[in-house]
Amino acid sequence: MKNNFWTKLNKPILSLAPMAGVSDSAFRQLCKSFGADVVYTEMVSADALYHNSKKTLEMLKFSKSEQPVVIQLFGKRVEMFPKAVDIVQKAGFAGIDLNFGCPAKKVVAHGGGVTLMRDLDKCYEIVKTVCENSKIPVSVKIRAGIDKVTAIDFVEKIKDLPVSALMIHGRYFKNPFSSPIDYEMIKKVKQNFNGIVIGNGGINTPELAKEMIEKTGVDGVGLARGLYGKPWLFKQVKDYLKKEKYKDLDLKGIKKVALKHAKLAEKMKGKWGIVETRKHLVYYSKGFSGAAEIRSKLVRVENIKELKNILSQIK
Numbered sequence: 001m002k003n004n005f006w007t008k009l010n011k012p013i014l015s016l017a018p019m020a021g022v023s024d025s026a027f028r029q030l031c032k033s034f035g036a037d038v039v040y041t042e043m044v045s046a047d048a049l050y051h052n053s054k055k056t057l058e059m060l061k062f063s064k065s066e067q068p069v070v071i072q073l074f075g076k077r078v079e080m081f082p083k084a085v086d087i088v089q090k091a092g093f094a095g096i097d098l099n100f101g102c103p104a105k106k107v108v109a110h111g112g113g114v115t116l117m118r119d120l121d122k123c124y125e126i127v128k129t130v131c132e133n134s135k136i137p138v139s140v141k142i143r144a145g146i147d148k149v150t151a152i153d154f155v156e157k158i159k160d161l162p163v164s165a166l167m168i169h170g171r172y173f174k175n176p177f178s179s180p181i182d183y184e185m186i187k188k189v190k191q192n193f194n195g196i197v198i199g200n201g202g203i204n205t206p207e208l209a210k211e212m213i214e215k216t217g218v219d220g221v222g223l224a225r226g227l228y229g230k231p232w233l234f235k236q237v238k239d240y241l242k243k244e245k246y247k248d249l250d251l252k253g254i255k256k257v258a259l260k261h262a263k264l265a266e267k268m269k270g271k272w273g274i275v276e277t278r279k280h281l282v283y284y285s286k287g288f289s290g291a292a293e294i295r296s297k298l299v300r301v302e303n304i305k306e307l308k309n310i311l312s313q314i315k
Helices: 025-033 046-050 054-058 078-091 113-118 120-133 151-157 183-192 206-216 233-243 251-269 271-284 291-298 304-312
Strands: 013-016 038-045 069-074 095-100 138-146 165-172 196-200 220-223
Touching: 013 025, 013 196, 013 233, 025 038, 025 251, 025 271, 038 046, 046 054, 046 069, 046 078, 069 078, 078 095, 078 120, 095 113, 095 120, 113 120, 113 138, 120 138, 120 151, 138 151, 138 183, 151 183, 165 183, 183 196, 183 206, 196 206, 206 220, 206 233, 220 233, 251 271, 251 304, 271 291, 271 304, 291 304
Parallel strands: 013 038, 013 220, 038 069, 069 095, 095 138, 138 165, 165 196, 196 220
Antiparallel strands: none
């Protein structure tokens, strides 16, 4: 495939994993500035794109500085995807990712996300349809397994399709956020899948990123919740993989990042961007002296001037 950016990335590849309500354009730009090699959007509904949802179409906005940026689509109706693919290709994304791993209740309740892994025939049809309609590389995101269906079963099912990359979360649907990472399953996927394999799940320190790579042989890692209030984790991981040491940001550095984040959000979404950034500001404030009082102010912040004033009070 022409323009397959995956084959041009240096390994290990550091990716911002897709996170609903978190990995918007402002956050993606911030992660890129700290060394992310590829960033994924939040989950975007193929059905909503098919029906030209104004709110969903707004999610397609991104900055050139984010490239390569991959849009993650979710949905269970095969017939929705061709039009959705056409829309996102015209928007200029570098790749399309298909979600078969999300355990969120509202997604699972409608038979989407990781529950699709229960029906591998449907998974195959969705991936096949997207590959046939896409001129940009297609990737998938899956989990270690659900019920009796494993990630290996999924890989075996789609082996004849031209999928460029696969991100696997090393936890199972039964306990999606706190169970141990199944490194052995990720290793097996790497050994059985022909494209790029990204390991994901539980990586909140540079040491755990290195452990994921060494135990599984993956081509890179996907960082997710470990980035909450810490987008500089990308730089720390890169430094640690190169020289086995890294630095933490001091208070001045953290305040600088928080302010930059808010400014990027305002630039992309106006006043609403500031409102959406409040949750990130709370993450940044963790560990500060008097954090509870600071958080109570940050969750009500409405503009950059107000934010600067609050940050200046943190000593």
